Amino acid sequence: MDTIKAVSSAPGKTILFGEHSVVYSPNVAVATALSSLRIRSVVEASQAGGDRNGGGMIEANLRDVKEGGLGCRLRCCDVLELELWADEEAEGGLVPLGEEKISQIRKLVKEKGGVGEEEDVTPLVPLVALVGGVLGKKEWLERRNVKITVHSKSLPVGSGLGSSAAFCVSLSAALLSVREGGGEGVEAVPGREELEKINTWGYHGESIIHGAPSGIDNTVSTYGGCVKMRRVLHEGGAGSTEKEIFKLEEPIEVLITNTFVPKSTKGLVAGVRRRWEGERGVYEAIFKAMSEISESFLRGGWTLEGMNENVRVAQGLLRTIGVSHPALEMVVETSRVYGVESKLTGAGGGGCAISILHKKVDEETRQKVEKAMGGLAWEGEGEGGRERRTFEVVRTEAGGRGVTVGSW
Ligand SMILES: Nc1ncnc2c1ncn2[C@@H]1O[C@H](COP(=O)(O)OP(=O)(O)OP(=O)(O)O)[C@@H](O)[C@H]1O
Numbered sequence: 077m078d079t080i081k082a083v084s085s086a087p088g089k090t091i092l093f094g095e096h097s098v099v100y101s102p103n104v105a106v107a108t109a110l111s112s113l114r115i116r117s118v119v120e121a122s123q124a125g126g127d128r129n130g131g132g133m134i135e136a137n138l139r140d141v142k143e144g145g146l147g148c149r150l151r152c153c154d155v156l157e158l159e160l161w162a163d164e165e166a167e168g169g170l171v172p173l174g175e176e177k178i179s180q181i182r183k184l185v186k187e188k189g190g191v192g193e194e195e196d197v198t199p200l201v202p203l204v205a206l207v208g209g210v211l212g213k214k215e216w217l218e219r220r221n222v223k224i225t226v227h228s229k230s231l232p233v234g235s236g237l238g239s240s241a242a243f244c245v246s247l248s249a250a251l252l253s254v255r256e257g258g259g260e261g262v263e264a265v266p267g268r269e270e271l272e273k274i275n276t277w278g279y280h281g282e283s284i285i286h287g288a289p290s291g292i293d294n295t296v297s298t299y300g301g302c303v304k305m306r307r308v309l310h311e312g313g314a315g316s317t318e319k320e321i322f323k324l325e326e327p328i329e330v331l332i333t334n335t336f337v338p339k340s341t342k343g344l345v346a347g348v349r350r351r352w353e354g355e356r357g358v359y360e361a362i363f364k365a366m367s368e369i370s371e372s373f374l375r376g377g378w379t380l381e382g383m384n385e386n387v388r389v390a391q392g393l394l395r396t397i398g399v400s401h402p403a404l405e406m407v408v409e410t411s412r413v414y415g416v417e418s419k420l421t422g423a424g425g426g427g428c429a430i431s432i433l434h435k436k437v438d439e440e441t442r443q444k445v446e447k448a449m450g451g452l453a454w455e456g457e458g459e460g461g462r463e464r465r466t467f468e469v470v471r472t473e474a475g476g477r478g479v480t481v482g483s484w
Pocket residue numbers: 115138140141198199226227228232233234235236237238239240241243285293339340341342421422423424427
């Protein structure tokens with residue numbers, strides 16, 4: 077049996093409008109890929125030589141998730157025992173794993189994978205779930221060694237740019253490709269059916285990291301370009317998503333400012349839900365206003381003044397629902413000096429802010445804003461006591477390629 081290899085990469089994203097409100101049906105959000113910021117996964121499967129225990133091994137190496145990387149080795153038979161395999165084409169789709177299965181995976185990674193720290197276990201849980209889910213048919217996995225390497229240098233982890241979704245999407249794509257016998261030649265955009273499968277598995281992985289995400293992050297990472305999305309609730313409580321994928325009519329340049337203030341998407345989404353449960357009427361009105369901004373953006377034709385007003389209101393609403401941070405507000409205040417409004421992007425609470433550069437903003441101003449943002453730093457009380465975070469700015473075009481798959 078030859079070694080089967082696949083390599084895949086998936087982009088991060090920026091939510092232009094509608095983060096948080098999109099979790100609640102039927103509010104619309106609009107997001108674009110950031111195709112130059114990517115996570116790359118390499119998966120190799122070879123015949124198991126039969127170790128002392130008579131079976132193959134899964135070896136994972138997450139290169140950039142922490143300094144020095146993060147590794148783990150597990151026996152295939154231990155993963156098989158968890159019965160994670162699932163058919164993405166089954167009626168009703170993939171069933172979410174549930175708390176019990178997730179704790180079983182955590183226990184396995186900790187006790188048999190030799191990973192001591194709880195926080196190191198966390199990124200390995202979706203990895204094991206995806207390997208077991210996609211490749212975990214007994215007759216397939218018990219005869220293989222599987223080696224996984226994930227590179228994510230260009231996309232900052234946990235900063236609001238969809239690193240968790242890009243990780244799950246790129247890994248799913250490489251695993252699916254290996255299951256089908258490996259990629260062909262250079263990396264290319266998969267066909268429609270493959271994209272649908274990758275997105276389904278990407279969401280499965282995202283749900284392990286985030287609980288019940290809207291699905292916008294994995295969708296934009298899979299399909300690239302620009303995505304309009306809303307959740308739809310059906311009778312009996314079941315839900316689905318409606319998505320439209322398109323290319324922006326005119327290219328949009330954005331400035332992404334990373335404050336490096338750490339945040340947890342899961343915690344922020346849970347916090348908004350708690351407050352929504354307390355004041356449903358008020359929160360639903362706010363979500364509706366956020367959704368209206370997304371719809372207005374999609375109708376097009378915003379002037380510079382219109383863009384600034386909508387971004388200012390969007391950030392104001394996000395602040396009102398409690399997901400801004402003083403470091404993000406520094407970005408907002410600074411860009412305003414140059415006539416450019418900014419808002420947080422993604423879950424907020426730290427992470428990144430985005431400044432959408434309207435075509436009327438001239439090159440000189442773009443450079444001035446970029447320079448001003450790069451010169452900022454936030455000092456305050458963090459989890460580990462007094463801290464100082466120096467900001468970094470990336471100027472890039474919104475949109476571009478989604479997931480790609482190939483071999484080498
Ligand atoms: N390259 C990676 N390798 C492994 N796990 C990753 C990687 N990138 C992200 N993750 C997982 O995703 C978590 C970060 O997810 P989180 O949602 O907080 O950030 P984000 O996806 O960058 O931001 P947002 O959801 O606001 O866009 C990490 O703690 C880790 O578990």
